[in-house]
Amino acid sequence: xxxxxxxxxxxxxxxxxxxxxxxLQGGTYWLKGSNGAGxxxxxxxxxxxxxxxxxxxxxxxxSLKKNPVNYRYLVNHAEAEPQFPAFLTGExxxxxxxxxxxxxEQQITELKEILGIDNYLNNPTxxxxxxxxxxxxxxxxFIGQPEWILLDEPLTTLDTATQESLCRLINQxxxxxxxxxxxxxxxxxxxxxxxxxxxxxxxxxLKQIAR
Numbered sequence: 001x002x003x004x005x006x007x008x009x010x011x012x013x014x015x016x017x018x019x020x021x022x023x024l025q026g027g028t029y030w031l032k033g034s035n036g037a038g039x040x041x042x043x044x045x046x047x048x049x050x051x052x053x054x055x056x057x058x059x060x061x062x063s064l065k066k067n068p069v070n071y072r073y074l075v076n077h078a079e080a081e082p083q084f085p086a087f088l089t090g091e092x093x094x095x096x097x098x099x100x101x102x103x104x105e106q107q108i109t110e111l112k113e114i115l116g117i118d119n120y121l122n123n124p125t126x127x128x129x130x131x132x133x134x135x136x137x138x139x140x141x142f143i144g145q146p147e148w149i150l151l152d153e154p155l156t157t158l159d160t161a162t163q164e165s166l167c168r169l170i171n172q173x174x175x176x177x178x179x180x181x182x183x184x185x186x187x188x189x190x191x192x193x194x195x196x197x198x199x200x201x202x203x204x205x206l207k208q209i210a211r
Contacts, residue, residue: 001025002046002148002179006054009038009045016041017204019054026147027196028170028180030188032209037201039183040080043150046181047077058147073101076146080153080183082137086126090136094121094143101144111139114165130157138166142173149173151182167192 007019016038033039044050048064048071056064056071064071084093094108112121115135125133134157141149151170155163170180170193198210 001059002181003057003060004046004054005057007045007056008053009041009050015204017201017206019206022206024179024181025196026177026179028174028193029182030193030195030198031181031183031201032198033183033201038204039201040152042201042206043077043152043181043183044079046148047075047150048072049077073144074147075150076101076141076144076148077150078137078141078152078154080156081130082133084125084133084136087124089124090117090121090128090132093125093136094139097140097143101146103143107143108139111142111169114169115139116162116165131159131162134158135162142169146178148179148181151180153183153185155184155186155188164192 002024004019004022006021007017009016009018031039031042041050045052046056048056048068055066058071058074062071062074084090097103098105098108111117115138117135117139120128120132121136125136128136134154138151138154141151154166158166167188174180196211197208200207200209
């Protein structure tokens, strides 16, 4: 379960959104909203990357505010437009995240195969195309044993074959107990990813629009 309690996020004096209370049972959820509505900000907030008022709790026990280290073991995140230090290789970043998230070599090998990542990980990320950066970001988001994975526009810049592989990976991980919250401008076929609910962020509020 992912519980948001009395959430308020602002930049300076500009309120981005407020969420008095929301409880998401384990599942797969789609977050919609227009450009600038706050979708990316909400995912970064849940990932613990931005300061905010309120608290976010996993399984009624692990609080982002009180247990930030343990919380980040349980919640992974991939940005819509990932950026990495240009001088680091994808392999170096993968090893670093693997050591922190307590991943396994076999896990990385499997993810590379699923996402179609080849030897370019040995090159500095500054030489990567947008599609290569996206694949690396997705690889890092699946490392470890997260209970929630937050994916911001995960299908953008991916070729059709990789999009299909990613959808299969999401379904596979969901069946093994991992939950997902993702945003997408793509019209995702619900047959590809069976969503438990769809939410819309609009006028600084979050509302469920479908189940």
